[in-house]
Amino acid sequence: MxxxxxxxxxxxxxxxxxxxxxxxxxxxxxxxxxxxxxxxxxxxxxxxxxCVIEAIKAEADFGVLGYHRLTDSFRESCCNWMKTRHDWDIKPDWIVPFEQVVPALYCSVWTFTEPGDGILIQTPDYHHFTGATVNTGHKVLENRLVADEKGHYTIDWADFEAKAREAKLFFLCSPQNPTGRVWTEEELRKMGEICNKYGVMVVADEIHHDLIQPGYKHIVYASLGQEFADNCVMCTSLSKTFNLAGLCYASIIIPNDSVRAKFQKQMGLQAFMHIERFGPVAHEAAYRHGxxxxxxxxxxxxxxxxxxxxxxxxxxxxxxxxxxxxxxxxxxxxxxxxxxxxxxxxxxxxxxxxxxxxxxxxxxxxxxxxxxxxxxxxxxxxxxxxxxxxxxxxxxxxx
Ligand SMILES: Cc1ncc(COP(=O)(O)O)c(C=O)c1O
Missing domain, CATH: 3.90.1150.10 (Aspartate Aminotransferase, domain 1)
Incomplete structure (x- = not known):
């Protein structure tokens, strides 16, 4: 090593x-x-x-720590990472800088649903999916994952479809926390087709997308095709991958222009304004050299x-x-x-x-x-x- x-x-x-x-x-x-x-x-x-520690030190040495905006260089490094590690072509302006993934989950709820609407969640779930649903006055539509005797989890499809029919938004956790599942292309496609059929917005939390064990492949949900990309918000960050959670930075990647505009308008209403400076600096160093x-x-x-x-x-x-x-x-x-x-x-x-x-x-x-x-x-x-x-x-x- x-x-x-x-x-x-x-x-x-x-x-x-x-x-x-x-x-x-x-x-x-x-x-x-x-x-x-x-x-x-x-x-x-x-x-x-x-490489991340060096980049943070260099930024601190520069010494002027005023307001920060994403640089073109950051956007380019993120696009390259998505292409080389995930075979996903993204455009630089699809990236919406955000302070963390969890607030972006809440912002998605406020953007695409009304209080009282149903939100589809697969359980056991990362607790903030339920939190972002219940705390904003929404209804949890639980699709319980099914474990076999070896602890391998799969989807109850009939139940998924029944819940999707009532839902306005689906929190997809990919890879899944806590079960560690890396969804196959077939599973993702099937979930996406059902969501598209019923007009359910897919908020794909892919924060663990770089932590994939040998023999498995992470497929970015939005990379499945235009109809999937047009109806989703992809939440990602290197905060898990490079242990940067204390720097509070996430990239919310939204391919569709009108979906992105809607999300950004809501960000303004919720007063999500500035991002912290060291987070993007650390991310760029990791994207380029990590x-x-x-x-x-x-x-x-x-x-x-x-x-x-x-x-x-x-x-x-x-x-x-x-x-x-x-x-x-x-x-x-x-x-x-x-x-x-x-x-x-x-x-x-x-x-x-x-x-x-x-x-x-x-x-x-x-x-x-x-x-x-x-x-x-x-x-x-x-x-x-x-x-x-x-x-x-x-x-x-x-x-
Ligand atoms: C699936 C998932 N989403 C989001 C987060 C937290 O992200 P953030 O710190 O950017 O809000 C975690 C942290 O454990 C997580 O497991």
């Missing part, structure tokens, strides 16, 4: 304000001892790529996923670990333990000192599951699983 994915980084929350550490508490509200790393929240335990770092990262994620999978296969064969197709978030079914969600939380946080994302954070469909973030040094992961094994033995949970 040319890059460092092994060093432990002390992200002391008292000093750094690191979000995922600050919310880490056991069931009694106690903080864990120093050194415990949360394997929760989509935020990696790696430094970003060196591919090699990313390719190594994907290998590290693959190795860590396999470590988790093999650990459970050896020690707890009834725990179902869903195959990781994309993202760095491993979805595990612990229902064989026979613990309630509340008991599981006590077991994990108080007995294992393990901070994962409870499946219920992704809705009822996630009950009995946990999501494990494996984007961390191998030793961090191994220590966490060792604590799990010890605590499970003490509880008599061996299978």
């Amino acid at each position: 040319k890059y460092d994915f092994e060093s432990f980084i002390d992200r002391d929350p008292a000093v750094r304000g690191t979000g995922k550490y600050r919310i880490m508490k056991d069931s009694k509200g106690n903080k864990p001892p120093k050194g415990i790393v949360p394997l929760s929240v989509a935020d990696m335990e790696f430094k970003t790529a060196p 591919a090699e770092w990313l390719d190594e990262l994907i290998q590290v994620i693959k190795g860590n996923y396999e470590y988790v999978r093999d650990f459970f296969a050896k020690n707890f064969p009834k725990v179902v670990v869903t195959e990781l197709e994309g993202t760095y978030l491993v979805w595990c079914d612990f229902r064989s333990f026979g613990l309630s969600d509340a008991e599981m939380k006590v077991f994990l946080t108080d007995e294992c000192m393990l901070y994962l994302d409870n499946g219920t954070e992704f809705g009822e469909a996630g009950s009995g599951y946990q999501r494990i973030n494996v984007a961390c040094p191998r030793k961090t992961l191994a220590d966490a699983l060792d604590r799990f094994l010890e605590a499970a033995k003490k509880r008599g949970l061996a299978q």
Whole structure:
């Protein structure tokens, strides 16, 4: 490996304000001892790529930090990335700069729907899809994904179509968080055809689109053809890929001129005005020089996923670990333990000192599951699983 994915980084929350550490508490509200790393929240335990750090330093050295607008050079770098990594031709002016993906989900809801309208969501879901629906007075139309005995998720098509008939907007999560599915072209096409048939606007959250495991291919929804591109808003960012979430930048890519104009008008009404300066600078550096770092990262994620999978296969064969197709978030079914969600939380946080994302954070469909973030040094992961094994033995949970 040319890059460092092994060093432990002390992200002391008292000093750094690191979000995922600050919310880490056991069931009694106690903080864990120093050194415990949360394997929760989509935020990696790696430094970003060196090319990104250099670009940020250079911008800081320039020293004038006034209002920022996207440069032509940024737009060109984003177009090149989409072409080379995703075989998707985009025009520079399709890119709408935005502060983050989640506010863009809300903005899409305000742009394309009226309060009370139905929004189609596939569950278990990244909780902000439900949030952006419920908090704005809309109705959740749930299309529950179906898992087989190996934890592979597919779509209940009859239900999808029934819900699409009532919906005004569909939140497509591609790749899917938390199940790690990378949708096939056939699945995407079928979802898109149904949405187009019923006039449902597709808001494709593709924030994890660069984190694809070998053997899988991410297809950008809008690249499926003109009729799909004309009826969608594509939300993306390198914030997951290069661990830049604290820089708050996202590119909302909207191919159709009138859809884009409508979205931008709503942005004005919601007072979404300026973007932060370092986010685009970091993105451009990553787009131009980060591919090699990313390719190594994907290998590290693959190795860590396999470590988790093999650990459970050896020690707890009834725990179902869903195959990781994309993202760095491993979805595990612990229902064989026979613990309630509340008991599981006590077991994990108080007995294992393990901070994962409870499946219920992704809705009822996630009950009995946990999501494990494996984007961390191998030793961090191994220590966490060792604590799990010890605590499970003490509880008599061996299978
Ligand atoms: C599917 C998905 N969308 C959006 C986000 C958050 O994006 P942002 O920080 O740009 O709002 C996440 C973060 O985990 C995510 O998993």
